[in-house]
Amino acid sequence: KMKMCNIRTGLDKACLKEAIIDHLFYKQGCEPEGASINDVYLAVSYALRDRLLHHGLKTFDAVLEDEDIRLVSYLSAEFLMGPQLGANLIDLNIFDEMRQAVTELGFDFKLVLEQEEEPGLGNGGLGRLASCYMDSLASLEIPAIGYGIRYEFGIFDQEIKDGWQVEITDKWLRYGNPWEIARPESSVNVYFGGYTEQYSNEIGKVLRRWVPSYVVKGIPYDTSEMGYKVASCNFLRLWKSEAIESFDFSSFNHGDYYKAVMDKIESENISKILYPNDELYVGKQLRLKQQYFFSSCSLQDMMRMHLENQGKPQDFHKKWAIQLNDTHPAISVAELMRILLDECKLDWKTAWETTQQTFSYTNHTLLPEALEKWPLDLFKALLPRLLEIIYEINYRFLEEVKRRFPEDNNILSRLSLIEETGSSYVRMANLACVGSYAINGVASLHTELLKKNILNDWVSMYPDKFYNITNGITPRRFVVLSNPGLSKLITKNIGDTWPQYLNELKKLEPFAYDANFKEQFRQVKIENKRILSSVIKDRIGIVVNPSSMFDVQVKRIHEYKRQHLNVLHILTLYLRIKSNPDIEIQPRTFIFWGKAAPGYFMAKLLIKLINSVGNLVNNDFDVRDRIKVVFFPDFNVKNAQLIYPAADLSEQISTSGKEASGTGNMKFALNGALTIGTLDGANIEIREEVGYENFFLFGLTASQVIEVKQNNYDPRFIYENNMELNAVIKFINSGILSNGDRNLFKPITDNLLYGDPYLLLADYPLYISCQDIVAETWKDKDKWNTMAVLNVARMGKFSSDRSINDYCENIWKVKPFKLKIE
């Protein structure tokens, strides 16, 4: 029977089929019979994008019409979005309809999903958090725009050759990106270089202005961000840099064609590549250009919308709440001042009041090496007017500090926006702090430590600016989409509203003691482990046993995250087996997954170590497959979605006081893995929620870490006195792992024996005995499953919806804007 069907907005199967065929023909230029899998992927995505646009355009029409709405603007140098197709289908609640539509058209839906090249526009935690927050903002119907950079090359793809990491360029745009829409008519210009000068305006007032030496164009690309089962849809606006059209004219006129082309290339370089080091600041000029580029583009864009809606410049903060995702966009504080002063002609006081009511700043790390400070010369050459403004902010601010602390010269130099110990720098965290009305850490320990240490002076100055907002993750992507088995089981028992109200998972608690439920829970887990096992087999050829304990550590490779502590445990077990092959060992599969910054020597050596251990253990006859070590290449969101649902044990073993929050820890626990972890970051809060008895705790506390370090910590003493540890360290340098090369891993063992900055050896005995308890618990599968179910049931707090609600209520002071679409 014929049914009328809106080919752009219809959500039932028949409409979706028509829409796909239509896009195949008119966008991909093919009939279904001749379509490649990529053609189908694109057609399906375009069909879906039509539906998102329908929501998105209506949302912003309604929002912009309403004068009283304050929009959230999330400024982030990174958005680690992950594949879009599946997530959007979940949000629109048409996953099954689309699967049927695609299948009935004769295509393999799984292959279509897998065809998507994921946008890897982030390094790790910080970038993924931004995307979880975009999802929650939309789902909670908070009008918001995410602003960032449309990197042509995202985080590198990782391959492993001979055990070493090899970086491959991420050409994610190669086959087209169906989700984005370019909006060249909304382009803006961004200026660089040159000098500043004094001038008199028409009434004789003396002012300053910027005479830049070059200009770059920013072109926005929008991607819809649909809310879950709601009508409203936000978007992410990412900027691509290009040369302005008339740019090459002067060079052309002088006949310098070569320079003209080079200038064009230079402009385009700004958004070319994502810097792949997280947690390590490197003072590269191009990185500062990126930061200013996207900050300026975004602020100009917001100001344009504000003025177009008859807003006054001094009311900018009433229209926009801008969140600074770490200090990467902190230059925005000075840029908004420049716009308000130089372009809108406001006086300083008004401009500064507006600015200070606009921004809030989230800190994401306690590691001193991640703190951004730009060499003054570099800054001045690139952004002379902004430096001038920063000087003025600083002058006025330090006057205020002097009034508050007249006796204290040290606090003055510590709070200054300019560091002047030796060479001079602009301190971005200080700029962010002075320009923001709110400052927050990302887990309660992190916030405490911030207030106690690196931002302590700021607490003296502005005690009321500080907040804690513990991170969260979106249950839509990390359970509904990636763990359909668990999702169905939950829904069957407690209804289907838990993805929106994650605290409803509490209703699962009684099922933790229900044999029937636990059996189904176990089956879901084993099925997820089978799926992962077959992927491991396909991609790296290692056969693993799905009924072994999957002991997983996935995150960036970093010394403070202590992947090598995990390795020490594996080798401890290995040596136990070697000295007694018949020893009782609970079968375990150790899975590692993570990228190392390309310039981070120790991290790359750690990858080599893990692979060497894997080679040895996996092929040792005595081991008899009881332990397996897998290093899975290329950790990204797509792969991550496979792994969290399949984990039994989640390794969260950073040195206490180093991991700001962690968010992987939440993804694991929410999918029913138990955690072995230190009292660090959000682990502390996870343990509070799931119950102490359902969490494997070990290790020094953050304050013990400080204490040990102050008391002449001597790792060699532990090494000399712990026999198992002693044997393991000697074994690493025995040459057995390294074709006889006794020096290959010496940088790692030397680092541990002579210094051990992350206190691996201090925590080693505690870690090993905790792991022994883990193994003991694993023997009792029934108990283990009870603990796992309780973990799931009690993870409600860690929905990013809760985090976003906290931001809305305490920081942004914004409310949902409920949109109705027929």
Ligand code: 26V
């Ligand atoms: C710093 C830099 C320095 C310049 C080069 C590029 C770059 C990229 C990122 C960073 C800082 C990264 C900080 C970060 O990712 N922190 C993580 O944030 C997560 C979300 O709040 C949190 O869960 C992790 O614990 C924290 O390490």
